Amino acid sequence: MNKFLENYLADFIPVPFRLRTPDGENVIGQGEPRFTATFKKDIGKKELLTSTSLALGEAYMRGDLEVDGDLYEVLDTFLGQMGKFMTDSSVLKKLLHTSQSKKNQKEEVSAHYDIGNDFYQLWLDESMSYSCAYFKNEGDTLYEAQLNKVDHILEKLHLQEGMTLLDIGCGWGFLLKRAVEKYKVKGYGITLSQEQCQKFRRDIQEAHLEDSLSVELMDYRDLEKTGLKFDRVVSVGMIEHVGRGKYGEFLGSVHSVLKPEGLFLLHYISALREHPGDAFIRKYIFPGGTVPSLREIVDLLPDYNFYTLDIESLRRHYSRTLLYWRENFLKHHEEVEQMKGVEFARMWELYLASCTATFHNGIIDLHQILMSKGVNNHLPMLRTV
Numbered sequence: 001m002n003k004f005l006e007n008y009l010a011d012f013i014p015v016p017f018r019l020r021t022p023d024g025e026n027v028i029g030q031g032e033p034r035f036t037a038t039f040k041k042d043i044g045k046k047e048l049l050t051s052t053s054l055a056l057g058e059a060y061m062r063g064d065l066e067v068d069g070d071l072y073e074v075l076d077t078f079l080g081q082m083g084k085f086m087t088d089s090s091v092l093k094k095l096l097h098t099s100q101s102k103k104n105q106k107e108e109v110s111a112h113y114d115i116g117n118d119f120y121q122l123w124l125d126e127s128m129s130y131s132c133a134y135f136k137n138e139g140d141t142l143y144e145a146q147l148n149k150v151d152h153i154l155e156k157l158h159l160q161e162g163m164t165l166l167d168i169g170c171g172w173g174f175l176l177k178r179a180v181e182k183y184k185v186k187g188y189g190i191t192l193s194q195e196q197c198q199k200f201r202r203d204i205q206e207a208h209l210e211d212s213l214s215v216e217l218m219d220y221r222d223l224e225k226t227g228l229k230f231d232r233v234v235s236v237g238m239i240e241h242v243g244r245g246k247y248g249e250f251l252g253s254v255h256s257v258l259k260p261e262g263l264f265l266l267h268y269i270s271a272l273r274e275h276p277g278d279a280f281i282r283k284y285i286f287p288g289g290t291v292p293s294l295r296e297i298v299d300l301l302p303d304y305n306f307y308t309l310d311i312e313s314l315r316r317h318y319s320r321t322l323l324y325w326r327e328n329f330l331k332h333h334e335e336v337e338q339m340k341g342v343e344f345a346r347m348w349e350l351y352l353a354s355c356t357a358t359f360h361n362g363i364i365d366l367h368q369i370l371m372s373k374g375v376n377n378h379l380p381m382l383r384t385v
Helices: 003-010 045-050 052-062 071-076 079-084 102-113 117-123 142-156 174-183 194-206 220-226 247-257 279-285 294-304 315-331 333-340 342-360
Strands: 017-021 024-028 036-039 065-067 164-168 186-191 213-217 230-236 258-270 306-313 365-373
Touching: 003 017, 003 024, 003 045, 045 052, 052 065, 052 279, 052 342, 071 342, 079 342, 102 194, 117 194, 117 315, 117 333, 142 174, 142 258, 142 315, 142 365, 164 174, 164 220, 174 186, 174 213, 186 194, 194 213, 220 247, 230 247, 247 258, 247 294, 258 294, 279 342, 294 306, 294 365, 315 333, 315 342, 315 365, 333 342
Parallel strands: 017 036, 164 186, 164 230, 186 213, 230 258
Antiparallel strands: 017 024, 036 065, 258 365, 306 365
16 A cells, blocks of 8 residues: 555545555544545655645546545545645746736636636526625525625625726626616726626627626726726725735725725635645636735735725635535536536536635635725714625
C-alpha cells in the first residue's frame, strides 16, 4: 500500500475513510469509514506536493479518482482543513499571479462567463442570477431567493424614482431590470462578458426599456472617462476578478462616478485572511480569480472618503444557493456531458460541490458592505433591512 499517499491524505482528512489504490485497500483513521476514495491510477508524489487541489481535482476530472456517496458530503468532511493543503507557490507562480492588464482580465472573465448562455440556463433559475441568493423563508424557491437578494440590495440603497444606478459587473441584468421596474430609476450596467452583454441588450429591446436601461462592454477602469455621475452604485460578485493590489483602483473608479452623499453597495465573496487563491479554481474555473479578505477592503475605504454604514454576512445563504445550483446541474449532467464533454461536466460538478463545502466550513464568506461617499445625514437612522 502507498504509505506516502495514506499519510498525505490523513494529514487533512479528519474522519476515518477507506482508501483503495491499485496496490490494495486500507482504512485510514479510527472507526467506521465515512467514505471510500478509490484511486484507479497512482498520483505522482511531485503532483501532490505541488498542489493538493490540482492533483486531486485533475484526478477526479479524468475519472482516475472516485468517491462513493454524495460528493458534497464527502468534501464537507475535510474542506474545512484546506489550510493544510500543499501549494508550492514557486512552481505555481504564473498560475497564482496573473497579469492584471485590461486585455488579460477581459480574457479571464470571458473564459468563465462566455462559455455559453445555454449552459448557464440549464442550471441557473429563470432570473439568470449567478450570485448568492437570500433565503428569507425556509420554503423559498431559488428564484424567490434571488428576487429576495435583489430586493434586499435595492432596499439598502434607498432608491427613489428618477435616481441613476450603476451596476459594475451587471451579469445578465436582473438587478437593474428589477430596479427599473420597482423604483423607476435609470439603470446603467457594465460587463466584460460579450454573451452577457448581448443577452441583456436583447432583453432591454424586447421589454422596450431603452429609455431606462443601457449596458456597455466596459472595464471598470474606464468609468471615469465616461463623465457619467450616479446617485447609487452596486457591484455584485465582480471585485473577485479585480485582483489583489487593484482594489484601491477599483474603489477610486467608483468614487469618480458616484455623486456626493451617494451610496455604494459592494457584494462579494470574501475570506478571513488574504490568500493568493486555489490552484484548481484558478486553472479551470476562475482564471485570475482572487478572494479579498474583509479587512483589506474595509481598510481601504477611508482613503476614498467612503463611510461604512453596514456590513452583513450571507455565508450560509451562499452555501444553500450552491446546493440548489448543484441539484439543478446534476439533473442536467448528461446534457452538459453532450454539450461540453465528460471531463468538463466532472470539473463543474466538483467546482459546485467544493464551493458548497467551503462556504459551509467558513473557508470563504459572502459580505455586503454598504457605504456612502462622504457623510450622508439624510438616511433613516434605524436599520430597516
